[in-house]
Structures are given as structure tokens and as C-alpha cells.
Amino acid sequence: MIPSRSYPSTIAAPIDNEIVIKKSRFIAHVAPVGSPDDAEEVISRVKKQHWDARHNCVAMVTGVLGDQARSSDDGEPSGTAGVPMLEVLRRRELTDVVTVVTRYFGGVKLGAGGLIRAYSSATSEALDRAAPVRREMLTRVTLDVAHVDAGRFDNMLREWAPQHGARLDEPHYAAVATFELWVPPAELRQLTADIAAASAGSVVPVVGEDRILDVP
Incomplete structure (x- = not known):
């Protein structure tokens, strides 16, 4: 028997999902991409669509082995948005995926822990609806x-x-x-x-x- 190794999965199609926490709207857009350049196009498109949002936070993993990654908090406190989103992608062993979570601020501060949970949950719940490949x-x-x-x-x-x-x-x-x-x-x-x-x-x-x- 020839030994086989496992490779990170991806998703079949883009998925949008929204959650509301203490009046703040967190809209997650998760999409499959073929390269970092493709991911940047998705990010630009989402930012253009949600130009009036307070934050458009980003996480992406690309490459056959999932060895290329990037995240952005886009103005949220450091480490409270992009990195938690990226950790969700890593835990699910995904690659060639970008997620942008748009936040419309509802007037109530969530604190660092609340933001981490919100951005993680928005990403996770979107991925729960995605078809894995x-x-x-x-x-x-x-x-x-x-x-x-x-x-x-x-x-x-x-x-x-x-x-x-x-x-x-x-x-x-x-x-x-x-x-x-x-x-x-x-x-x-x-x-x-x-x-x-x-x-x-x-x-x-x-x-x-x-x-x-x-x-x-």
C-alpha cells in the first residue's frame, strides 16, 4: 500500500452569514480563492460593498499546504479580530480561503474577549454553512x-x-x-x-x- 498524506481542504462556494451581538452586526463573507491576488480581489469587493462599515477585518490562508497566511484587524484592538478569524481557518484545516468579517458598530463596546468571540463565531458559523471540498x-x-x-x-x-x-x-x-x-x-x-x-x-x-x- 502506497502511503498517502493529507492536504488541507477548501470550500466549494462563497457563503455569507450575519450575527448580531449587543446591537453590533458582524457580517461574515467566506470565499474560496486560487491565490493571494484572488483573495485581495474578494477583500476589495467586500470593502467596496460595505464602505460605510466601521471595520472590515480579514483572514486568509492560501497554498496547497496552507503555508501562506495573512490577517488584519482593520482598526479593531490588536489581536481581537484577524488573528481569531485566522485561527478558525487553521483549526478547520482549510486553505485557499479568505474571510472578511464586516462590523457595523452598535454603540456598545464588547471588550477584547467579546470581540475575539464575535469574530471567531461569525467566521465559524459561516463555515458551518459552507460545503467542504x-x-x-x-x-x-x-x-x-x-x-x-x-x-x-x-x-x-x-x-x-x-x-x-x-x-x-x-x-x-x-x-x-x-x-x-x-x-x-x-x-x-x-x-x-x-x-x-x-x-x-x-x-x-x-x-x-x-x-x-x-x-x-
Whole structure:
């Protein structure tokens, strides 16, 4: 068995969630991003939308391993907003995610502890509503199949892929039908055996590069 390592997850789509604490509104916007530049675009868009808010605090984690991070208190007392938000992202083992929590001040001061809980809760509750997307290292495998056998292999691979944690892309039809799968390394031997059995050894999988991909 080939050992596998785990990678931080991300989320499928942006989520907004609002909580109210002592008349202050905390509006959390959490979004998946592909890079720090993408995150900055999200931050700019939220700040433009909520230009009249007292604070737009930020936390982001990016990179395949979640090794890039940044946070901002945006005028709140140091360490009471951005860092607690960032800690929520870290605890949930997420990456390629940015969260902006907008605060409309309600006239009642919350104190340092109250702010930490508010910004943490706003972020956590938004993430509770987000759809997680797992990430894994997968290996590219291609199969060239004669057109006469394409339908049979298409059915077989569509059934095989979800059972083995693999991802099947749409086939490409030219001189032959080409199927492309992304397969967990530990399942490569099984795929090779199953293809050999299905084709009496006439179809040989071609193993390509490894990539870290989203696995719904």
C-alpha cells in the first residue's frame, strides 16, 4: 500500500452569514480563492460593498499546504479580530480561503474577549454553512480504447471511479476513444488489473503525472 498524506481542504462556494451581538452586526463573507491576488480581489469587493462599515477585518490562508497566511484587524484592538478569524481557518484545516468579517458598530463596546468571540463565531458559523471540498494527490491515467469498445469502457469506468476515490474526466473521441482518470496512487494496481481483465490485456493504462486536485 502506497502511503498517502493529507492536504488541507477548501470550500466549494462563497457563503455569507450575519450575527448580531449587543446591537453590533458582524457580517461574515467566506470565499474560496486560487491565490493571494484572488483573495485581495474578494477583500476589495467586500470593502467596496460595505464602505460605510466601521471595520472590515480579514483572514486568509492560501497554498496547497496552507503555508501562506495573512490577517488584519482593520482598526479593531490588536489581536481581537484577524488573528481569531485566522485561527478558525487553521483549526478547520482549510486553505485557499479568505474571510472578511464586516462590523457595523452598535454603540456598545464588547471588550477584547467579546470581540475575539464575535469574530471567531461569525467566521465559524459561516463555515458551518459552507460545503467542504477535500483535496488529494491523484495520478493521471489515460486509456486509448477502440470506438467499438468505448461504450463498455465508459460504463465500467463511471462505476469504477467513485468506488475507488478516482475522478473520471469526459472522454475524448478522435481516432480512438481516450479516457482520462485521476486515481489515488494506492488504487493504480487495482485499476491496471481491472482494465487487463476487461480487455483481455489489449488495453494498457498509461500512468502520467501527479497532481493535488479537488475531490467533491
